[in-house]
Amino acid sequence: xxxxxFIMTATITLIxxxxxxxxxNVVHALLYLVVTMLAISLIFFILGSSFAAALQIIVYAGAIxxxxxxxxxxxxxxxxxxxxxxxxxxxxxxxTAFVLCSILFCELAFILFLAPSETLNxxxxxxxxxxxxxxQIGQQLYGPYSLLVVISALMLLSALITxxxxxxxxxxxxxxxxxxxx
Amino acid sequence: MNVHFYPSFIVMFGALFILIQLCFVxxxxxxxxISGISLLLALLMQLFLQNQTSSTETLFTFNAQTSFIxxxxxxxxxxxxxxLYNWLKTLNEHKEEYYLLFxxxxxxxxxxxxxxxxxxxxxxxxxxxxxxxxxxxYCGHDKKAQEAGIKYLILSAIASAFILMGxxxxxxxxxxLSFTALLHITSTQLLPAWAILCAIIFIFTGxxxxxxxxxxxxxxxxxFEGAPLVTSAMLATLSKLSVFIVxxxxxxxxxxxxxxxxxxxxxxxxxxSMFIGNCLGLLQKNLLRLIAYSSIAHFxxxxxxxxxxxxxxxxxxIQNFNEQIMLFYLVAYLFTLVGVFSIFIQIPKxxxxxxxxxxxxxxxxxxxxxMLLMLSLAGIPLTLGFMAKFYLVMAAVSQQLWLVLxxxxxxxxxxxxxxxxVIMALIKTPTDKAKFNHINVDGNALSLNxxxxxxxxxxxxxxxxxxxxxxxxxx
Numbered sequence: 001x002x003x004x005x006f007i008m009t010a011t012i013t014l015i016x017x018x019x020x021x022x023x024x025n026v027v028h029a030l031l032y033l034v035v036t037m038l039a040i041s042l043i044f045f046i047l048g049s050s051f052a053a054a055l056q057i058i059v060y061a062g063a064i065x066x067x068x069x070x071x072x073x074x075x076x077x078x079x080x081x082x083x084x085x086x087x088x089x090x091x092x093x094x095x096t097a098f099v100l101c102s103i104l105f106c107e108l109a110f111i112l113f114l115a116p117s118e119t120l121n122x123x124x125x126x127x128x129x130x131x132x133x134x135x136q137i138g139q140q141l142y143g144p145y146s147l148l149v150v151i152s153a154l155m156l157l158s159a160l161i162t163x164x165x166x167x168x169x170x171x172x173x174x175x176x177x178x179x180x181x182x
Numbered sequence: 183m184n185v186h187f188y189p190s191f192i193v194m195f196g197a198l199f200i201l202i203q204l205c206f207v208x209x210x211x212x213x214x215x216i217s218g219i220s221l222l223l224a225l226l227m228q229l230f231l232q233n234q235t236s237s238t239e240t241l242f243t244f245n246a247q248t249s250f251i252x253x254x255x256x257x258x259x260x261x262x263x264x265x266l267y268n269w270l271k272t273l274n275e276h277k278e279e280y281y282l283l284f285x286x287x288x289x290x291x292x293x294x295x296x297x298x299x300x301x302x303x304x305x306x307x308x309x310x311x312x313x314x315x316x317x318x319x320y321c322g323h324d325k326k327a328q329e330a331g332i333k334y335l336i337l338s339a340i341a342s343a344f345i346l347m348g349x350x351x352x353x354x355x356x357x358x359l360s361f362t363a364l365l366h367i368t369s370t371q372l373l374p375a376w377a378i379l380c381a382i383i384f385i386f387t388g389x390x391x392x393x394x395x396x397x398x399x400x401x402x403x404x405x406f407e408g409a410p411l412v413t414s415a416m417l418a419t420l421s422k423l424s425v426f427i428v429x430x431x432x433x434x435x436x437x438x439x440x441x442x443x444x445x446x447x448x449x450x451x452x453x454x455s456m457f458i459g460n461c462l463g464l465l466q467k468n469l470l471r472l473i474a475y476s477s478i479a480h481f482x483x484x485x486x487x488x489x490x491x492x493x494x495x496x497x498x499x500i501q502n503f504n505e506q507i508m509l510f511y512l513v514a515y516l517f518t519l520v521g522v523f524s525i526f527i528q529i530p531k532x533x534x535x536x537x538x539x540x541x542x543x544x545x546x547x548x549x550x551x552x553m554l555l556m557l558s559l560a561g562i563p564l565t566l567g568f569m570a571k572f573y574l575v576m577a578a579v580s581q582q583l584w585l586v587l588x589x590x591x592x593x594x595x596x597x598x599x600x601x602x603x604v605i606m607a608l609i610k611t612p613t614d615k616a617k618f619n620h621i622n623v624d625g626n627a628l629s630l631n632x633x634x635x636x637x638x639x640x641x642x643x644x645x646x647x648x649x650x651x652x653x654x655x656x657x
Contacts, residue, residue, distance in 0.1 A: 162316030
């Protein structure tokens with residue numbers, strides 16, 4: 001039973017990832033990406049690591065949506081682009097994402113409410129035996145793996161500096177070219 | 183806190199100090215000074231740590247070899263750093279961030295060299311490659327630099343994805359991400375052998391990308407050409423050194439030579455890197471592309487070291503000997519390469535062989551240094567490069583790797599052609615007398631050139647001092 005659910009979820013992950021790559025429209029691609037993230041988080045749930053699943057939804061689906069909103073805010077250019085977007089939005093284009101999402105939802109509902117009790121017992125024996133709590137993760141991260149936290153902080157720092165330097169560069173060059181045009 | 187962490191911490195604090203300095207005052211000299219002091223302190227600390235007892239933690243392992251390699255890494259970075267100030271003055275950018283990213287990528291290299299765990303290795307790799315993206319695309323207005331930056335970003339992301347996939351499959355089998363766990367042959371073989379082979383090949387793919395070995399070498403020439411010069415020097419030395427060390431450690435710790443397929447893959451990659459690298463270099467006119475192709479070939483030669491660790495028929499002393507050969511080759515090649523790049527930094531406007539023609543008659547000292555370095559890369563006797571190649575051939579003969587050995591000899595002869603072409607270009611009669619007037623030789627560059635000649639020729643004539651030192655470390 002659980003295997004079927006896993007296979008379905010994995011298929012959804014793969015299909016939506018493929019669609020995210022092949023979609024021409026950025027918005028559609030992002031929506032497929034969100035579906036991928038949701039499916040991956042369901043896989044985490046099936047594996048019994050609920051914390052990772054929650055993080056997956058909060059960080060990836062959440063952060064990506066926020067980024068998406070930022071980008072559209074920055075690229076928003078008034079009536080013309082609105083009309084363009086209106087033109088772009090059809091129910092028919094979102095139907096695949098919708099179908100994939102609804103399959104995921106049905107699976108989740110099935111696991112929660114409709115699964116026969118013996119499969120649930122199977123789950124609890126096979127999967128949930130060493131349930132990893134948030135506390136354990138924190139203890140590991142600030143115990144033997146504390147240096148990894150430092151390294152990842154430095155990694156983010158270097159990425160941040162790179163991004164700022166390159167984008168600032170482009171901005172200053174633009175100003176210069178505008179001045180020369182004037 | 184373990185003493186062995188201090189050099190990395192010093193480098194990290196150097197980077198953070200530059201960050202704090204940036205809040206208050208933008209001064210290139212101060213950033214140069216801070217980075218120099220932190221590199222010097224780290225170097226001294228590493229020298230002091232050379233005699234410390236080895237220790238292994240969850241994430242890192244420290245022994246005589248790793249501290250020697252860290253020392254080598256810091257020395258190379260220091261040599262590159264010495265050229266940084268004058269070179270950065272020619273750029274039309276903010277300069278302080280370069281030092282920051284420079285130190286961060288050095289830190290990434292240091293982490294990788296000492297890593298004993300897939301997570302620390304991966305984080306170090308990412309720290310290094312993310313900093314490299316910044317260093318490559320530093321001159322953002324330059325189209326070529328932009329292209330190179332995007333290329334490196336995407337390709338290193340793909341390489342990291344491959345490595346992650348491989349590590350995940352290995353985790354499934356061994357139940358731990360630690361490198362030492364790779365040794366344990368678990369009683370319950372969870373995965374079939376082909377899955378483990380797949381994982382190993384995934385990891386190889388990622389690492390070969392970084393080392394620009396043959397199936398994954400297409401990016402390297404564009405990158406060397408497009409990136410700022412100092413960044414190319416860092417890419418050719420720091421990045422490749424630390425990735426190769428990780429590759430070597432994985433192969434030895436995991437005893438991956440037990441699989442015939444892996445040996446085949448390694449020999450095919452080694453042979454094809456030697457040939458393709460050298461053949462691509464043959465008619466190349468651009469100096470940086472030429473060096474890029476030669477670095478493909480040189481890492482092809484170095485892969486022979488991995489083939490040597492054949493556990494079926496060997497004693498412990500031979501293993502030590504192989505390790506010595508690897509370290510010797512790395513020292514020889516990397517110092518030569520740093521020398522070549524520092525010459526290139528001294529002649530920043532010369533990009534092709536034609537522009538180089540006649541340099542000998544105008545700036546003889548620079549030209550002589552470059553000639554000696556080219557001879558060392560080609561492996562002519564009395565240079566450091568010859569000794570390295572000599573040891574490599576000796577080891578290959580003792581293990582009877584005839585196929586790879588033949589490839590090494592033939593491709594070295596092919597490679598000789600383009601190294602000699604550079605020298606020919608140098609001693610051609612110049613057409614235009616005034617064209618080298620922009621090259622100003624200051625005392626700093628001169629002393630660096632003398633140091634490089636001393637290293638390349640001195641260790642080439644008296645290799646025993648270096649090899650004894652390395653013997654002491656591995657013994």
